[in-house]
Amino acid sequence: MRLSNYLFFTTRCEQALNFYETCGLGKIVEITRYGVNGIPTPPGFVQGQIMHAKFQGPGVLFYASDNDDAEPMRGSAHLLELEDTERTKELFARLAKGGTITTPLGKQPWSNLYGKLTDQFGVQWMLNCVI
Structure with missing residues (x-):
C-alpha cells in the first residue's frame, strides 16, 4: 500500500505543475489531456486541459488534474x-x-x-x- 496525494485545480493544473518544476521539486512524468487521443472533453472544459498528471522527483510523488468541482485546498498540506x-x-x-x-x-x-x-x-x- 502507498498513499499519494492528488491535487485538483479548476483550470490552472498545468501552470501549477510547471511552477513546481521550476521550484526544483521534480518533473511532470505523465499527462493525459481532455480532447487528445480519444479522451472526450466534458462540457465546461477546454480541449487540452489536464485530465490526469503524475509529478515525480527525488522523494516526491503526487498526481494532479483540472477538475470543475474541485474543492478549495484546505485541511491538508x-x-x-x-x-x-x-x-x-x-x-x-x-x-x-x-x-x-x-x-x-x-x-x-x-x-x-x-x-x-x-x-x-x-x-x-x-x-x-x-x-
Whole structure:
C-alpha cells in the first residue's frame, strides 16, 4: 500500500505543475489531456486541459488534474522533510513566490528549521529540515 496525494485545480493544473518544476521539486512524468487521443472533453472544459498528471522527483510523488468541482485546498498540506538547511531555505523561497507565508522559516521545538506556506495555487506546504 502507498498513499499519494492528488491535487485538483479548476483550470490552472498545468501552470501549477510547471511552477513546481521550476521550484526544483521534480518533473511532470505523465499527462493525459481532455480532447487528445480519444479522451472526450466534458462540457465546461477546454480541449487540452489536464485530465490526469503524475509529478515525480527525488522523494516526491503526487498526481494532479483540472477538475470543475474541485474543492478549495484546505485541511491538508504537503510535508517536505529535507536534510540541508540551504536547500530548505531555497525551496521555501521558491514555493512562497506569489503565495502566503503562514509560518516563517525558523527554529521550532521539533526542528532547527521549519516553515509553512500556501503557494499561489492554494496548496499548503510545510518544510522541515531534520538536521
